[in-house]
Amino acid sequence: MTRPPPSAGTSTRRIRRLLVVGLVVVIAAIAAALVYQSLISPSSPSSPSSPSSSSFSAEPPLKSSSAVPPSPSSSAAPPSKAPRRENHEALDEAGGLVPDGVTIFDDAIPAVADLDPDLLEALRHAATDAADAGADFYVNSGWRSPNYRNQLLREAVSTYGSEAEADRWVATAATSPHVSGDAVDIGHSDATTWLSDHGAEYGLCRIYKNEPWHYELRPEAIEHGCPRTYADPTQDPRMRQ
Known part of the structure; x- marks a missing residue:
């Protein structure tokens, strides 16, 4: 049996129903898109910023502490005072201080010029011959004033911790052959x-085992050789005066 074709009114209603359903679907899709957009957009659209930049503070970074020297702590101990100089003359060239590079031929330096003349002559004779072998006689210490010697003794006591130990290295002004101009300390090695090999030929002798640089004049050594060395100045009878 054949179904009769739909009437024109029925077709129109069906088309309208489809249009309404389609419009509802479109509206629903647009609404969903708007909701999704609102969820992912910044809360303040007037001042957009990227997520990475919004996580930092707007305050400038602090300056590095190395840019400004640290100030001393108020609780820090004050620097120790320099040792008092009781006599300025004792610590300059006039008192026997020897600048670097002074040789046994520097007459302008009191530590050299004020040595005993016989000792100085023997040293210069030996130094002239030693120069041919490539050895130069530099003076580390020669004549010294009593004030300078006393200053050195005070420093030695402070360094070694006792007068007994200091006496092994520094004699008093009353007994030191440096004060009398009868001793010289020679450098370099x-x-x-x-001098250790040839000094006796000029009457120049090492006196102390603990001071290989300390030389004095012993004229008899030219014929008989240098006398036996003392262990240190405390073994020297001259130091017990």
């Missing part, structure tokens, strides 16, 4: 090595 090539010069003292040369």
Whole structure:
């Protein structure tokens, strides 16, 4: 049996129903899109910013502490005072201080010029011969004033912790052969090595085992050789006066 074709009114209603359903679907899709957009957009659209930049503070970073030298703590101890100089003359060239690079031929330096003349002559004779072997006689210490010697003794007591230990290295002004101009301390090691081998030929002798640089004049050594050395100045009878 054949179904009769739909009437024109029925077709129109069906089309309208489809249009309404389609419009509802479109409206629902638009609404969903708007809701999704509102969820992912910034809370303040007037001042957009990227997520990474919004996580930092707007305050500038602090300056590095190394840019400004640290100030001393108020609780820090004050620097120790320099040792008092009781006599300025004792610590300059006039008192026997020897600048670097002074040789046994520097007459302008009191530590050299005020040595005993016989000792100075023997040293210069030996230094002239030693120079041919490549050894130069530098003076680390020669004549010293009593004030300078006393200053050195005070420093030695402070360094070694006792007068007994200091006496092994520094004699008093009353007994030191440096004060009388009868002793010289020679540098460098090539010069003292040369003197150890040849000094007796000029009457120049090492006196103390603990001071290989300390030389004095012993004229008899030219014929008989240098006398036996003392262990240190405390063994020298001259230091007990």
